Amino acid sequence: MTLNLADIVLTYPDGDRTLTALNHVSLSVGPGEFAAVAGPSGSGKSSLLAVAATLITPDSGTVSIAGQDLSRAGQARRTKVRRDHVGVVFQQANLLPSLTALDQLLVMAHLAGESPRTASMRARELLHSVDLADKEHKHPHQLSGGERQRVNIARALMNSPEVLLVDEPTSALDHQRGEQIVSLLADLTRRNGLATVMVTHDLATLAMVDTVLTMSDGSLSEGAVTQAAGFA
Ligand code: ADP
Numbered sequence: 001m002t003l004n005l006a007d008i009v010l011t012y013p014d015g016d017r018t019l020t021a022l023n024h025v026s027l028s029v030g031p032g033e034f035a036a037v038a039g040p041s042g043s044g045k046s047s048l049l050a051v052a053a054t055l056i057t058p059d060s061g062t063v064s065i066a067g068q069d070l071s072r073a074g075q076a077r078r079t080k081v082r083r084d085h086v087g088v089v090f091q092q093a094n095l096l097p098s099l100t101a102l103d104q105l106l107v108m109a110h111l112a113g114e115s116p117r118t119a120s121m122r123a124r125e126l127l128h129s130v131d132l133a134d135k136e137h138k139h140p141h142q143l144s145g146g147e148r149q150r151v152n153i154a155r156a157l158m159n160s161p162e163v164l165l166v167d168e169p170t171s172a173l174d175h176q177r178g179e180q181i182v183s184l185l186a187d188l189t190r191r192n193g194l195a196t197v198m199v200t201h202d203l204a205t206l207a208m209v210d211t212v213l214t215m216s217d218g219s220l221s222e223g224a225v226t227q228a229a230g231f232a
């Protein structure tokens with residue numbers, strides 16, 4: 001498995017008590033597999049992605065990415081594994097206003113120390129794969145919400161990750177554009193053999209994924225919850 005979370009417990013301090021955000025959660029996603037995590041607001045979905053991205057260290061349990069057990073790894077090794085193997089797409093695009101679409105991607109390669117020539121070829125290929133080849137010189141304010149989210153996704157793929165983690169990518173989009181984004185993620189997952197985990201509140205898009213999981217009060221279970229009430 002490309003991404004393995006085993007028996008993860010994560011708590012946050014909550015006044016003089018603790019809040020259990022992840023309660024013995026296990027999750028395995030293999031290459032080319034598109035998994036979706038649904039569940040109400042506050043159930044622990046973003047916390048799960050933060051642990052998978054090694055941005056937060058859980059109280060207990062193991063995280064392994066691309067065959068490397070990171071449970072006891074130091075900060076430097078976690079940062080390196082994250083940079084080399086993990087792409088993260090946050091809910092908001094977080095693009096830099098002063099940079100063109102192409103440059104948003106090139107910044108990533110620059111940080112990873114890649115040669116400018118290889119990087120620019122790869123960035124153009126990726127913009128093409130998200131159907132933005134003709135928008136490479138546009139700044140974020142010249143792009144629609146859906147286009148910005150596609151730049152965001154292309155940027156997350158810039159360092160050829162094996163694991164792609166996506167937090168509510170459709171929350172700022174109308175239904176049709178949301179479906180297009182999820183369909184694009186499904187396509188990229190299969191074509192690039194990614195292990196993708198997408199957090200979503202949009203039950204209509206679950207038909208496009210391989211595995212549906214539901215988070216409820218910090219516990220993860222298989223299958224979709226049928227009632228849509230309380231989803232956010
Ligand atoms: P979701 O993404 O499903 O809305 P989160 O993972 O963001 O859920 O949050 C799960 C629970 O943990 C919520 O009760 C939230 O208030 C709490 N929480 C999230 N982040 C923190 C934090 N940094 N400190 C304290 N509590 C947090």
Ligand code: MG
Pocket residue numbers: 045046047
């Ligand atoms: Mg969240």
